[in-house]
Amino acid sequence: MGDKETVPTRAEPAVLAVDGGASKTDVVVIDRHGGVLGRARGGPSNHQTVGLDAAMDNLGATIAAARDAVGLVPGNGAGPLCRTGVYCLAGVDLDIDERRVGQAVAERGWTTDVELHNDTFAILRAGMTSGWGVGVVCGTGLNCVGLGPNGSSVRFPALGELSGDFTPGGAWLGVRGLGLALRAGDGRGDATLLETAVPDHFGLPDPEAVLEAVYTGEISYGRLPELGELVLHAAATGDGPSRQAVEQLVAEVVAMVGATIARLGTPNLPIEVVVGGGIFEDPDFARLVLEGVRAHSPGAALRPISGPPVLGAALLGLDAIAAGGGAEAALRAVLV
Numbered sequence: 001m002g003d004k005e006t007v008p009t010r011a012e013p014a015v016l017a018v019d020g021g022a023s024k025t026d027v028v029v030i031d032r033h034g035g036v037l038g039r040a041r042g043g044p045s046n047h048q049t050v051g052l053d054a055a056m057d058n059l060g061a062t063i064a065a066a067r068d069a070v071g072l073v074p075g076n077g078a079g080p081l082c083r084t085g086v087y088c089l090a091g092v093d094l095d096i097d098e099r100r101v102g103q104a105v106a107e108r109g110w111t112t113d114v115e116l117h118n119d120t121f122a123i124l125r126a127g128m129t130s131g132w133g134v135g136v137v138c139g140t141g142l143n144c145v146g147l148g149p150n151g152s153s154v155r156f157p158a159l160g161e162l163s164g165d166f167t168p169g170g171a172w173l174g175v176r177g178l179g180l181a182l183r184a185g186d187g188r189g190d191a192t193l194l195e196t197a198v199p200d201h202f203g204l205p206d207p208e209a210v211l212e213a214v215y216t217g218e219i220s221y222g223r224l225p226e227l228g229e230l231v232l233h234a235a236a237t238g239d240g241p242s243r244q245a246v247e248q249l250v251a252e253v254v255a256m257v258g259a260t261i262a263r264l265g266t267p268n269l270p271i272e273v274v275v276g277g278g279i280f281e282d283p284d285f286a287r288l289v290l291e292g293v294r295a296h297s298p299g300a301a302l303r304p305i306s307g308p309p310v311l312g313a314a315l316l317g318l319d320a321i322a323a324g325g326g327a328e329a330a331l332r333a334v335l336v
Contacts, residue, residue, distance in 0.1 A: 013031065013037055014083075016317070017088075017314035020046065020055070020058075021044065022140050026039070026310040027041075027066040030317065030331060032318075032323050034331035036335055038071070039069060042058050045089055055089075055101075060108060060110070080111050083113055084112075084113050085111025087116050088313040089119055093158050122309045123135045124145055125312035126308075127303045127304070128147075128272050130149075132147045133303075134273045136276075138169050138249070138275070138280055139170055139278045140277075141158065142253065144158075144257055148266060152264060156256060166252060169279065173227070173228035173246070177228065177230055178211065180241045180245065181207035182208070185206065190241050192239055192242060193242070194207075194231065197234060228278075232285060246285060250285065250292060254292030257293050261300070262296070268297075269297075269299060272300075273290075275289070276304070314335060
């Protein structure tokens with residue numbers, strides 16, 4: 001008789017990684033060697049914006065889709081998918097958030113172990129190369145975290161004006177864009193390109209029509225962050241009111257990063273500032289932030305993440321199971 005044919009062993013899920021925010025949720029399932037077995041995208045899972053039950057339902061639906069993509073559905077989908085779960089979720093800002101969201105995730109039983117972080121930690125892990133640094137997200141919202149070379153950590157509540165965040169991200173910039181357009185039309189403010197750009201964006205005749213549509217619900221308030229891109233574009237062309245708004249947001253980002261560096265005690269060390277979120281895709285915005293940060297820390301360097309934020313959650317999972325550098329390199333090569 002000939003040798004018995006060797007049947008390849010199918011890779012088993014080792015880590016369920018989640019990056020959840022105010023607009024979407026990304027889930028990946030990986031094996032211990034950094035191979036991606038399944039991934040899915042679903043609705044928002046920020047409990048502060050959609051409520052805890054809806055956040056968990058959206059998260060569950062996205063995990064179920066990723067689980068189906070894996071093709072391994074023991075017990076018809078019942079029971080934990082794997083042991084290690086890393087959940088990096090927007091809105092996990094305070095200790096009480098960790099307790100409430102952590103309990104809700106654990107009760108769903110998606111994984112045996114639950115490692116819960118604010119989503120900014122996923123950005124930081126995805127982009128840092130030195131093992132420590134600052135991570136800052138400026139998308140719909142704004143948040144910043146830091147990890148020191150001695151293992152210390154820094155974070156902010158990031159609850160908008162309630163926690164002293166005067167210009168909290170792209171949502172603020174979008175609302176400010178509408179306000180600047182209105183003020184230009186009624187005489188309270190200077191002339192701005194936004195007076196026509198804002199209504200054109202929604203196919204309406206003037207800023208007052210946009211205001212009325214938002215007020216009546218014809219246009220969702222949640223769409224106003226879309227206007228942030230208009231403000232950035234107008235600022236780049238020299239529009240004074242838009243430029244002032246962008247500079248206000250830059251100052252807030254710089255204040256958070258500078259405070260983080262000071263609290264870490266590393267102002268004189270070269271430090272990676274990993275950035276993510278749609279606002280940082282604007283090159284002028286990123287340049288202004290870097291200039292401001294270097295006033296606090298001359299050795300700072302901005303590092304945009306090269307993959308999706310869920311990469312950072314998955315890397316945290318590989319850290320948790322001590323998978324090693326080879327697994328990290330393999331994951332970085334495929335998760336883009």
